[in-house]
Amino acid sequence: MIWNETMECMSREQMRELQSGRLKDVVSRVYHNVPFYRKKMQEIGIEPGDISSIDDLAKLPFTTKQDLRDNYPFGLFATPKSEVVRVHASSGTTGKPTVVAYTRKDISTFSEVVARALSCSGVTRDDIIQIAFGYGLFTGGLGIHYGAEKAGAAVVPISGGNTEKQLSLLQDFGCTVLACTPSYAAYLADAMEMAGIDPRKLPLKIGIFGAEPWSQEMRAKIEAGLDIKAFDIYGLSEIMGPGVANSCSCQNGLHIAEDHFVPEILDPKTLQQLPEGSTGELVFTTLTKEAMPLLRYRTRDLSSLDYSTCACGRTNVRMSRIFGRSDDMLIIRGVNVFPSQVESALLEIPEAKPHYMLIVDRKGNLDTLEIQVEIDDKYFSDEMVQLNNIRNKIKHKVESILGISVIISLVEHRTLARSEGKAKRVIDNRNI
Numbered sequence: 001m002i003w004n005e006t007m008e009c010m011s012r013e014q015m016r017e018l019q020s021g022r023l024k025d026v027v028s029r030v031y032h033n034v035p036f037y038r039k040k041m042q043e044i045g046i047e048p049g050d051i052s053s054i055d056d057l058a059k060l061p062f063t064t065k066q067d068l069r070d071n072y073p074f075g076l077f078a079t080p081k082s083e084v085v086r087v088h089a090s091s092g093t094t095g096k097p098t099v100v101a102y103t104r105k106d107i108s109t110f111s112e113v114v115a116r117a118l119s120c121s122g123v124t125r126d127d128i129i130q131i132a133f134g135y136g137l138f139t140g141g142l143g144i145h146y147g148a149e150k151a152g153a154a155v156v157p158i159s160g161g162n163t164e165k166q167l168s169l170l171q172d173f174g175c176t177v178l179a180c181t182p183s184y185a186a187y188l189a190d191a192m193e194m195a196g197i198d199p200r201k202l203p204l205k206i207g208i209f210g211a212e213p214w215s216q217e218m219r220a221k222i223e224a225g226l227d228i229k230a231f232d233i234y235g236l237s238e239i240m241g242p243g244v245a246n247s248c249s250c251q252n253g254l255h256i257a258e259d260h261f262v263p264e265i266l267d268p269k270t271l272q273q274l275p276e277g278s279t280g281e282l283v284f285t286t287l288t289k290e291a292m293p294l295l296r297y298r299t300r301d302l303s304s305l306d307y308s309t310c311a312c313g314r315t316n317v318r319m320s321r322i323f324g325r326s327d328d329m330l331i332i333r334g335v336n337v338f339p340s341q342v343e344s345a346l347l348e349i350p351e352a353k354p355h356y357m358l359i360v361d362r363k364g365n366l367d368t369l370e371i372q373v374e375i376d377d378k379y380f381s382d383e384m385v386q387l388n389n390i391r392n393k394i395k396h397k398v399e400s401i402l403g404i405s406v407i408i409s410l411v412e413h414r415t416l417a418r419s420e421g422k423a424k425r426v427i428d429n430r431n432i
């Protein structure tokens, strides 16, 4: 169990002092080592010497996902490549993912924050944790893996999918902790019921769920279905991965590891800081990351901050669960999907018109994505075979870009609703 009382329970003054020192350090490092940041700071006329405390955060430039894409793959490194020991990428897209990197010290920090997050959820060295997050380039699998080992728990690195095997290992190994996306947890609960397994007879007691938004109702459903207590783990690859924040036993917000990541809540339109308690866009500055520190990274996630001391004793600021996003990104089966990716796939297919509708649903706890696509009159036909060929061609193209399976429905040209203003391209029926 990793409970870093110094870092998790210090007074606000001490935290501000710690953050101020670390902020000065990271600003100087990126200014001197990352041409992108030096240029950005020069453009707005600031130098590292202008930053003397955490109150100066608002003077610093923002970083966006597009900046990471523009510097793909390794353009934002602040250390020589020889110092990098691991590379990950954001979930989704087989096009250009956003790449992130870690030095040995970064991996150690990553493990420490995840270990703290798991301990915050009650995981100890006596636990066996089944990690059903993907291990691909996604940060979920390996991130939780290293943190769980650091916390002293025994890791079962099964990765995502293969539901039957998940169920047999849960039973055979007597796993006490399950880590995966909340939708997969709900799916496992259903699969368990169908297989006639009584969750009350299993040693499973803690769920570590995250990587996608979920509601209180969903939590209650999973807790009942698996007979466990479910905790929310938040993070994003750009900032580190899972463990940026985690809910504690009070289940009233997620404590941010703010000795490493300073949060701000901004109005997504004016980009001004909002008063404590307001809902706005969450922005993070990494204080200690070596390989790829980021200043004021715009997460596009909507949340609010609460600086009051929690009943669990931790003083680290709490963020509310994510309310939604300030952009159009969807998270489908834990994978980040932008409607614009579908559009660029369709533009490469002559038979398809760039008129489409994404219909997201949740069937039996698994997300489904149906894409209705208008077909050029020239190609529309009564011939089943011809339509099937077009459908398969689109399906293949879209799936290779999104990295998830989709259902393609072909419709005649001019049948999808047109809108006068901003096109409505997504219907999300998931109710989360």
Ligand code: DLL
Residues within 6 Å of the ligand: 089, 090, 091, 133, 139, 140, 141, 209, 210, 211, 212, 213, 214, 232, 233, 234, 235, 236, 237, 238, 241, 242, 243, 299, 301, 321, 322, 331, 336
């Ligand atoms: O999803 C990291 C992660 C792995 C977090 C495992 C938790 C558990 P990305 O693929 O970069 O990284 O996606 C980050 O996922 O900006 C949020 O929109 C969403 N997200 C992550 N955790 C939560 C959560 C990982 N607990 C994006 N609740 C973020 C709601 C979440 N949304």
